[in-house]
Structures are given as structure tokens and as C-alpha cells.
Amino acid sequence: LSDRLTSALQTLSRKGRLSDADIDATAREIRIALLEADVALQVVKDFIARIKDRAKGAEVHGALNPAQQVIKIVNEELVTILGGETRRLSFAKNPPTVIMLAGLQGAGKTTLAGKLALWLKKQGHAPLLVACDLQRPNAVTQLQVVGERAGVTTFAPEPGNGVGDPVDVARRAIDEAKRAQHDIVLVDTAGRLGVDEELMKQAADIRDAVSPDETLFVVDAMIGQDAVTTAEAFRDGVGFSGVVLTKLDGDARGGAALSVRQVTGQPILFASNGEKLEDFDLFHPDRMASRILGMGDVLSLIEQAEEHFDQEKAEQTAAKLGSGQLTLEDFLEQMLAVRKMGPIGNLLGMLPGAGQMKDQLAQVDDKHLDKLQAIIRGMTPAERDDPKMINASRRLRIAKGSGVAVRDVNELVNRFFEARKMMAQMAGRFGFGGGGGSKN
Numbered sequence: 001l002s003d004r005l006t007s008a009l010q011t012l013s014r015k016g017r018l019s020d021a022d023i024d025a026t027a028r029e030i031r032i033a034l035l036e037a038d039v040a041l042q043v044v045k046d047f048i049a050r051i052k053d054r055a056k057g058a059e060v061h062g063a064l065n066p067a068q069q070v071i072k073i074v075n076e077e078l079v080t081i082l083g084g085e086t087r088r089l090s091f092a093k094n095p096p097t098v099i100m101l102a103g104l105q106g107a108g109k110t111t112l113a114g115k116l117a118l119w120l121k122k123q124g125h126a127p128l129l130v131a132c133d134l135q136r137p138n139a140v141t142q143l144q145v146v147g148e149r150a151g152v153t154t155f156a157p158e159p160g161n162g163v164g165d166p167v168d169v170a171r172r173a174i175d176e177a178k179r180a181q182h183d184i185v186l187v188d189t190a191g192r193l194g195v196d197e198e199l200m201k202q203a204a205d206i207r208d209a210v211s212p213d214e215t216l217f218v219v220d221a222m223i224g225q226d227a228v229t230t231a232e233a234f235r236d237g238v239g240f241s242g243v244v245l246t247k248l249d250g251d252a253r254g255g256a257a258l259s260v261r262q263v264t265g266q267p268i269l270f271a272s273n274g275e276k277l278e279d280f281d282l283f284h285p286d287r288m289a290s291r292i293l294g295m296g297d298v299l300s301l302i303e304q305a306e307e308h309f310d311q312e313k314a315e316q317t318a319a320k321l322g323s324g325q326l327t328l329e330d331f332l333e334q335m336l337a338v339r340k341m342g343p344i345g346n347l348l349g350m351l352p353g354a355g356q357m358k359d360q361l362a363q364v365d366d367k368h369l370d371k372l373q374a375i376i377r378g379m380t381p382a383e384r385d386d387p388k389m390i391n392a393s394r395r396l397r398i399a400k401g402s403g404v405a406v407r408d409v410n411e412l413v414n415r416f417f418e419a420r421k422m423m424a425q426m427a428g429r430f431g432f433g434g435g436g437g438s439k440n
């Protein structure tokens with residue numbers, strides 16, 4: 001996405017206001033990007049329609065250029081669809097809380113059982129793992145190994161009795177949990193490589209036997225477009241109250257998250273991102289949105305720009321800039337405002353296309369800015385307001401007061417005059433500011 005969108009947005013940012021044509025052009029790019037992230041086509045269509053609506057009615061926010069404004073809207077919509085605030089697990093009023101895991105074979109259910117058990121244990125719970133996948137020869141052992149690593153008990157059918165009945169195991173597990181005072185029961189179930197009726201029936205039978213407080217649909221983020229059909233099949237066959245996305249450590253852009261969420265309406269609760277038990281976290285809609293968009297850096301830049309923006313001051317400065325009336329006081333204020341956002345090199349590095357200007361960025365030095373700040377602070381208000389009055393003896397005084405060489409003061413003052421002239425010229429060319437007489 002980044003390259004394509006960056007070029008589309010650069011076109012936008014050269015214009016002052018968003019036209020319908022601009023929005024349409026950007027929408028086309030976003031559409032392609034979402035499809036590239038493996039979001040299902042119908043979901044993409046709905047999403048784009050919402051974006052167009054909002055972008056056309058949006059008020060212009062002073063801190064953002066039109067391009068940034070579109071990204072902001074896209075990002076907000078994504079976060080909204082992905083679930084806004086993270087939903088927590090719901091626990092039963094009368095323990096044990098029963099959590100059942102469902103999903104295709106290989107989705108990561110057994111691994112997740114261990115992760116969730118460890119996570120819950122760290123929060124003071126006493127989970128019991130239950131092996132209801134009696135389909136694959138090694139499934140029970142796999143769960144036992146995972147349980148040992150998490151340091152929790154695993155309930156499994158006694159070996160040597162042939163293939164057990166998963167429904168019976170699930171029922172007995174609940175009794176065992178009550179007896180041994182486990183407050184949470186985590187039921188691992190069998191999966192198939194594809195959706196099939198027998199699998200659904202078994203899962204539904206287990207569900208009926210244990211009436212879970214949560215049924216989590218576990219889905220591999222790498223399955224892309226198939227996520228929709230699989231999710232629909234599990235919704236209709238078993239039903240679920242939440243979703244867990246796994247294998248987010250892979251290179252999938254996460255389109256499955258948007259599709260599953262949009263199509264089933266169920267929230268995504270957790271994200272699994274590795275084979276180790278610790279590779280697991282609550283699902284964060286904002287992080288997923290930026291992953292799907294592929295523009296995390298730009299998004300954080302927008303956030304910072306909004307946070308530190310002072311509309312009125314910016315307008316005043318722009319007007320002064322255009323008329324060549326900028327003072328050193330304004331200059332200092334601008335510098336402080338920008339620096340509030342963090343190290344200047346980082347800030348510039350977040351801009352789209354900044355990759356090509358690495359060399360220049362390397363020269364932007366915070367120490368140098370510290371020095372400039374010290375020099376301006378060493379000036380009297382009158383001097384800041386009208387830098388032309390800063391003669392040789394004043395320069396000497398300022399240098400001594402701010403602990404720098406006279407040459408540094410000279411350089412700052414000269415640079416300031418140059419910059420002011422250049423900005424007034426640029427302002428004239430781009431048609432903002434007063435464009436009137438310069439103080440020079």
C-alpha cells in the first residue's frame with residue numbers, strides 16, 4: 001500500500017481542498033490496498049462507500065493537510081469496524097467459566113489453549129485444559145505438553161480405552177473442575193482441514209453439553225479471503241461469541257480481521273503472534289487498522305500533529321510568514337511546538353517519501369536546535385520582535401548570555417533573515433499569507 005498510497009496522497013497534498021475527484025481517486029487506491037491485504041470484496045465495497053460519505057462531509061481540520069485527513073478518516077473507520085475498544089472475556093457468575101475453542105485444523109486452537117491458560121493463570125485464575133480433540137492421534141499429548149509448559153492441569157480421557165467420546169469428556173471435565181476448584185475450563189476441540197458437517201455436529205454437541213460462556217472462533221490470519229466462508233460456516237454450525245486471530249507474526253496484512261468482524265459482527269478478543277506461549281495479547285483494533293493500512297508511521301505523525309496543534313497561532317504565523325513579518329519569537333514558538341512532538345529526525349522520517357532524503361535528515365541535529373533555542377532565549381523581547389536591531393554589541397551580549405560564540409549568533413540572525421525572505425516568496429507563490437511588504 002504505502003508506495004501506491006503515498007504517491008496518490010502526494011498529489012492530494014499539493015491541493016488546498018478535497019474535491020470529489022480527489023476523494024474518488026484516493027478511494028480507488030484504498031480499495032486496491034484493502035484487496036491486497038486480502039479483505040473480502042463485499043467488505044471492501046461497503047467500507048469504501050462509508051469512507052466516501054465521510055470524506056465528502058468532513059470539516060477541514062487545521063492541523064492536517066487534505067491527504068492526512070483522508071488517512072485519518074480511513075483509519076477511524078477501520079478502528080470502528082474492528083471493534084472500537086477491546087472487549088474483555090466474560091466470566092460466568094457461578095464458576096467455572098467455560099470457554100470453548102472452535103476452528104479449522106491447524107488454526108492454532110491447541111496452541112491458543114496453552115496461551116490463554118497461561119495468561120489467565122497470571123491473572124490469578126486456575127484454568128483446567130480439556131482435551132476434546134480425540135480425532136488426531138497426537139492431539140491429546142500435544143495439549144498435555146502445552147498445559148505442562150503453562151503450568152496448568154489438563155483433563156484427558158484415560159489412555160487405552162480406544163477413541164473416547166469428546167462430549168462425554170467435556171461433561172466429566174466440568175465435574176472435575178468443580179471438584180478441584182478450577183474457576184475456568186478451556187475446551188480444546190477437533191478441527192478438519194475444511195469445513196464439514198461431522199465436525200460441526202461434534203462441536204455443536206460439545207457446546208450443548210457444556211453451555212460455554214464464551215465460544216471462541218480461532219482463525220488463521222493467513223487464510224485471507226477464505227476467512228469469510230469459514231467464519232460463516234462456524235457461525236451457522238456452532239455459533240461463537242468472539243474471534244481469535246492467530247499467526248499474526250506471519251506476513252499477512254490482516255485483511256481477515258476486517259472480513260470476519262464485518263461479516264459475523266462478533267468481536268475479535270485476542271491476537272496470537274507466534275509459537276511460544278507468551279506470543280499472545282489482547283486484540284488492539286487500532287494496531288490492526290494500521291497494519292491493514294500499512295501506514296503506521298504516517299498515522300502516528302497525524303496523531304502527534306493533532307495533539308500539538310494550535311489553530312489560531314498557526315493562522316497568525318501563516319499570515320505573518322506571507323507578509324514577511326515573522327519574528328524570532330514566532331520562530332522560537334514554532335520550533336518549540338514542533339519539538340514537543342519528539343526528536344526532529346524521527347518526525348521528519350515519518351513523512352511519506354522521507355526515505356529518499358535520509359542524508360538530509362541525518363544532518364538535522366537536536367543539539368543544534370538546543371543551541372538555537374538558547375540564543376533566542378538570550379535575546380530581549382524587543383530584539384526578538386525586530387531582529388534588525390541586533391547590532392554587534394548586542395550580538396556580543398547575547399553570545400555571552402547564552403554561552404555560545406558570537407559567530408553562532410551571527411549565523412542564526414543571518415539565517416533567520418534568509419529564511420524569512422524565502423518563506424515570504426514561497427507564500428506568495430502558493431497563494432497564502434499577506435504577500436505584503438517585508439520587514440527587511
Ligand code: GDP
Pocket residue numbers: 103104105106107108109110111112191246247248249250272273274275279
Ligand atoms: P489446531 O489444529 O487448531 O489445534 O492448531 P495448533 O495449535 O496445533 O497449531 C497448528 C500449528 O500452527 C502448530 O505448528 C503451531 O505451532 C502453529 N501456530 C499456532 N499459533 C501460531 C501463531 O500464532 N504463530 C505461528 N507462527 N504459529 C502458530
Ligand code: MG
Pocket residue numbers: 109110111133139188189
Ligand atoms: Mg489442536
